[in-house]
Amino acid sequence: DAMVIQNPRYQVTQFGKPVTLSCSQTLNHNVMYWYQQKSSQAPKLLFHYYDKDFNNEADTPDNFQSRRPNTSFCFLDIRSPGLGDAAMYLCATSTGGGSTDTQYFGPGTRLTVL
Amino acid sequence: GQNIDQPTEMTATEGAIVQINCTYQTSGFNGLFWYQQHAGEAPTFLSYNVLDGLEEKGRFSSFLSRSKGYSYLLLKELQMKDSASYLCAALDSNYQLIWGAGTKLIIKP
Numbered sequence: 273d274a275m276v277i278q279n280p281r282y283q284v285t286q287f288g289k290p291v292t293l294s295c296s297q298t299l300n301h302n303v304m305y306w307y308q309q310k311s312s313q314a315p316k317l318l319f320h321y322y323d324k325d326f327n328n329e330a331d332t333p334d335n336f337q338s339r340r341p342n343t344s345f346c347f348l349d350i351r352s353p354g355l356g357d358a359a360m361y362l363c364a365t366s367t368g369g370g371s372t373d374t375q376y377f378g379p380g381t382r383l384t385v386l
Numbered sequence: 387g388q389n390i391d392q393p394t395e396m397t398a399t400e401g402a403i404v405q406i407n408c409t410y411q412t413s414g415f416n417g418l419f420w421y422q423q424h425a426g427e428a429p430t431f432l433s434y435n436v437l438d439g440l441e442e443k444g445r446f447s448s449f450l451s452r453s454k455g456y457s458y459l460l461l462k463e464l465q466m467k468d469s470a471s472y473l474c475a476a477l478d479s480n481y482q483l484i485w486g487a488g489t490k491l492i493i494k495p
Contacts, residue, residue, distance in 0.1 A: 314390070314473065314485035315429070362428055373481060374419070377428035 275299070276378035278363050284384045285353050293348040293381045295363030302368040304346040305375065306338060309360045321346060322368055350383075358385045388412045390486035392474050397492045398464055406459045406472050406489045414479020420448050420459045421473040423488065429473055432459070461491075469493045 276297045285291040295304065303322050307315035319328045321340045335357070337349040350357055360382050364375040389411045398404040410418065417436035421429035435441055435450035435457060447460040459472055471488035478484055 312394075312471075312487065312490070314487045316485075317482070360426075373477070374431050374434060375483065376431065380426075380428045382426070 276363060276365055276376055278361075278378035278381050280381060281379060282382050282384070284386065285350075286386050287355065288352045291350050291353055291383070293350075293361050293363075293383070295346045295348070295378055296344050297363075297365045297378075298344070299365055299376065300343065301365035301376075302343075303366045303373075304340060305362075305364040305366075306336075306346070306348050307362040307364065308357075309362055309380075315362055318348070353383070353385045355385050358383055388476075388478060388484045390474055390476060390484055392472075392486040392489045394487070395490045395492065397494060398461075400464055400466060400493055400495050402464050403460065403462050404464060404491065406461075406474075406491065408457045408459070408474030408486060410455050410457070410474070410476040410484070410486075412476045412478040412484050415452065416477040416479065416481055418448075418450055418457045419475045419477070419483070420457075421475065423471045423473055425470070432472075464493050466493050466495070 279294050305320040306318045309315040318332045319338050335351050340346045360380045362380045363378040366373045366375045392408045419434050420432040422432050423429040433448040435448050440449045445462045450457045471490045473488045474486040475483045
């Protein structure tokens, strides 16, 4: 089945210790998104790639970086996690086809910062 | 600014009908999405409306009024498994999704 996969599902890291979250997709979608979602809040878009074109949201901290080495994979790097970065991180994909562009989500990675 | 408003929490009884409202203000508009999100899981797509009117899909229906900046999600014959958060999201003129904080729906037997 075509899908969006995120690894790991649960990640524990120490304050200040770099961490990388991964996302892969078998949907062959052009666009990949990274969201941060804290409890009872809306998902917050961090950045997205349209193919290789990187689009950073204005209020995304420099502490968050992303890489998309190929169509299928996208990584979220948190260079120095703080306690406030504990959240669910959601990867989503879409075709990038305009107004009917539905985003499909992976299962998420729950990050705990000790 | 861009804004999505929906109630924080609603309670309904198993077998009943519930309507979750959403109002939006966005820079341009290219459609409205409803997603379901169970606790600790990712959002899953429920519906998309871009034209005025009601779209029915099984037990779930979604309505849109562009002139009023208003949508609702209607859930019929509620089941315990429908207990979840329901997120409203509007697609703006840049095709960016503007998300609401979600409505937590609690189903009681």
